[in-house]
Amino acid sequence: MKIAEVSEKYGISADTLRYYERVGLIPPVHRNEGGIRDYDELDLRRVDFIKCMRRAGLPVEVLIDYVSLVQQGDSTAGARREILVEQRHQLLNKIEELEKVLGILDHKIEVYDEILLKIEQGLSNAKSEVE
Amino acid sequence: MKIAEVSEKYGISADTLRYYERVGLIPPVHRNEGGIRDYDELDLRRVDFIKCMRRAGLPVEVLIDYVSLVQQGDSTAGARREILVEQRHQLLNKIEELEKVLGILDHKIEVYDEILLKIEQGLSNAKSEVE
DNA sequence: CCTTGACTTGGAGTTAACTCCAAGTATTAC
DNA sequence: GTAATACTTGGAGTTAACTCCAAGTCAAGG
Structure with missing residues (x-):
């Protein structure tokens, strides 16, 4: 799914989606051959999670820490x-x-x-x- | 009650209290002879109201509108x-x-x-x- | 009388979280 | 195949709500 569609679907601007990725709130999104973002199922679940947490006011910084720990594995x-x-x-x-x-x-x-x-x-x- | 005491009592910095007054979130506070703020009962009730509303996330702008209407009287x-x-x-x-x-x-x-x-x-x- | 310290003002600086922009490349529409 | 559109990046600008600062005033203690 292209960034514009994701933006539409979740009510988050494309700029914000890229910003989330840049600061590490969402791990690097899947890209197609041309290097263009092509959100897969996992990416979408992550966007949805972050959307919920942000709406509830959880600070971006806390979420970055959390996401970074997820990347580091089960330990x-x-x-x-x-x-x-x-x-x-x-x-x-x-x-x-x-x-x-x-x-x-x-x-x-x-x-x-x-x-x-x-x-x-x-x-x-x-x-x-x-x- | 002096600004420092009000600040202490409500957990709002003196800077923020002055800021609230400046932008019209709280009507001009009572002053003593020397021109120094000396919060009376009404002022304190106003501070408490604003504190609650701000904690609940009501926008400063909306509260300014509300307070300004209060100043304009019953109509x-x-x-x-x-x-x-x-x-x-x-x-x-x-x-x-x-x-x-x-x-x-x-x-x-x-x-x-x-x-x-x-x-x-x-x-x-x-x-x-x-x- | 002089210093200390709390107060005053207007204005500049900060922070979080976006949001926009310029310059460049790629994809789609004709 | 070329013009228009959509995407890319890094970085600058914006907004809300404070928060800090410099320069000045004034009352009280020694």
Whole structure:
């Protein structure tokens, strides 16, 4: 699969795909006779993995370390697991934080609904108190 | 409360606090006779609100818009509600995405546990297949 | 009175993660 | 077979969100 198609399929620009390869986030992609990138099944799986991890905010640098360990073979399995455990931990914290803020937003929206209702009813003394 | 104390209390650098004020993320903070920032209760509530929102990843620009509407008074309550609803929506999507990735990480960690167990048992033919 | 240290400002510098560009080569369309 | 299109590379530019810096002010301790 050509880079343009991969870009289309995963919603990642061709520039970004090349950048990922350059910095080692994705190992060198398969090329055709002319030296042009021709993503095979494995390459696509790697792109998909990286896409997910990046969307979740895992730092490029951490992912580079991880990918480099994968390249070094089975002996690095323990170190790779450590990275995943650490990132899982970070992710969990992040989710908890976001859920807290979601609650705050929900509350604020409710308050606004009440205020707007009052304003609609012409109660202009519905001084907001919301920030 | 002086800027250094606020910085300490909320884990935001004094530079960042001044930056927030400069770009309009926080309305001008109360000053003492000498012109030095002296955060009052309202200022602190604002700092806390912004801290939460920023931690959840709400863009500074969006928050500037919101804060500016607050300054413009009650007539902007509807527009402010719209911003919050939109951000709530984005946040929910984000949380769903993170939870998906959390699941992927959990699965990968499990797979690593199995592999590491095999390796530990000396089954060097436990060829990983994990990426 | 002078020094120390926390504060002020506007503006420049940094970082992560892209994103774009110029110059060159290869493939496809006519 | 040649013009247009798509690809290549290394490197420069961009964006968001800080973060740091130089030069200056001011209150308080010795």
